[in-house]
Amino acid sequence: MDFKGKSVVYIGGFGGIGQKCIEELLKREIGFLFIFELATNDEYVKKLKESFSNCKIEHISVDMSKVATIENAYKCVMEKIKHIDMVVNGSGILNERLIDLSVAVNLTGVIHSNFIALSYMSKANGGHGGLIVNIASVAGLEPMAFTAVYSATKSGVISFTKSMANPSYFQNTGVSFIAICPGGTITKLLADLQSKSTFPEFFEEVKKSMGKQALQSADAFAEEFIKILEIAYNGTVWTVEGGTVKNVD
Numbered sequence: 001m002d003f004k005g006k007s008v009v010y011i012g013g014f015g016g017i018g019q020k021c022i023e024e025l026l027k028r029e030i031g032f033l034f035i036f037e038l039a040t041n042d043e044y045v046k047k048l049k050e051s052f053s054n055c056k057i058e059h060i061s062v063d064m065s066k067v068a069t070i071e072n073a074y075k076c077v078m079e080k081i082k083h084i085d086m087v088v089n090g091s092g093i094l095n096e097r098l099i100d101l102s103v104a105v106n107l108t109g110v111i112h113s114n115f116i117a118l119s120y121m122s123k124a125n126g127g128h129g130g131l132i133v134n135i136a137s138v139a140g141l142e143p144m145a146f147t148a149v150y151s152a153t154k155s156g157v158i159s160f161t162k163s164m165a166n167p168s169y170f171q172n173t174g175v176s177f178i179a180i181c182p183g184g185t186i187t188k189l190l191a192d193l194q195s196k197s198t199f200p201e202f203f204e205e206v207k208k209s210m211g212k213q214a215l216q217s218a219d220a221f222a223e224e225f226i227k228i229l230e231i232a233y234n235g236t237v238w239t240v241e242g243g244t245v246k247n248v249d
Contacts (some may be wrong), residue, residue, distance in 0.1 A: 001229050003028035003132065007081050009074075010063065010116045011036040011113060012042065012091030016187030017135070021090065026052040028226070034077050036062040036070075036091075053230035064091050064109030067102060083128045086229075087117045089157075090135040094150045094189050107162050108154035110134060111160055114177070118164075122173035128176025132230070134161045136181045139238055141248065146197040147204045155180070158237055161191045162249070165235030176234035180225060181248075183241030184215040 008025060012018045013035035023167060024069040026048065033055055035045070045059050052182030058080075062073045077084065089110045093102055121127040139147055161179040170176060183248055184190070220243040228245060229240050237249040 001086075001232075003030050003229075004174045005029070005031040006033075006085040007083060009031040009034045009077060009084055009087045009117065011064070011087070011089050012135075012164075013037055013043045015092075015176050016189070016218045017182065017185060017221055018090050019044070019220040021088065021225050022048075024222045024226045025056055026057075030055055032081055033057045035059045036064075036073050038063050039148065053173060055093075059100060062234065064113070065104035067109075067112045067137075070112050071110065071116055078120055083130075084117060084121050085130045086133065087113070087130075088133045088135065090133075092135070092137075092189070094147060094151075094205060096147060096149050096198045097196065099149055099197075102149050102154055106150065107156045107160075110157055114164060117152075118173060118175055121175050123175075124172050127174070129176075131176045131232075132164075132180070132228070133178045134158075134177070136161070136179045138181045138183045138241060141181060141237075141239070146193075146199070146203055148198040160234055162237065167234075170234050176232075178228075178232045179233070179237045180228055181237065181239045182216075182221050183239065186215050186217055186222050190215075215219070216241065216243050 001088050008030050010022050012039045013022045018110050047056050060073045060076055064070045121130045123129050134157050137154040138158040139151040142160045143151035159177050161177050165177040194200050197203045224240045224245045236247055239246045239248055
């Protein structure tokens, strides 16, 4: 994929992985970047604008658990540019105490975002086609006992992505769908993991039974993220673990 001049929507761009991925995209001279994120981070956005002045960058506040805010965000984007080339659905939470919110943000919100983005990107609707990237997790491929709810949502994202990549859909819309599954990555998502796990009282026992998990940096993931975008094709599922990429579809 040639990134130069492309219009990108990145959802969850203020997270540990998100920041590193959008910085890699900006280095490749994308033309427009819209960051969908509930929280504000004016200082970071200002820094990006100063460092990458050739790209028009904007933050739009979006609550991924509320479809109306997702719809409004995409409408705002389309009022400012003619088309969207790529969407990255990278938002997510990990807290097994918050079941409904986890499903809403990690799965339902991602599904809504896909359909809304597709309505604008589809060649059948006058769009230019493009690429939708859904960030899932290796926990969606091999469920992790201490994050049962999180694993279920990410498994859903992978299944949904592969369904949306049906060749008939692609032939009519010109939009490709891929899923990228990070392995353990050093971000705030993993902070205080025991208290957020499915059964905190059994956390150490379950963790021990799973063996030692190698962690990667957000920088390492972002580097491989870009490489995947350069070679990925419709319907593929990729893992990035320990800085190593695998096509697992």
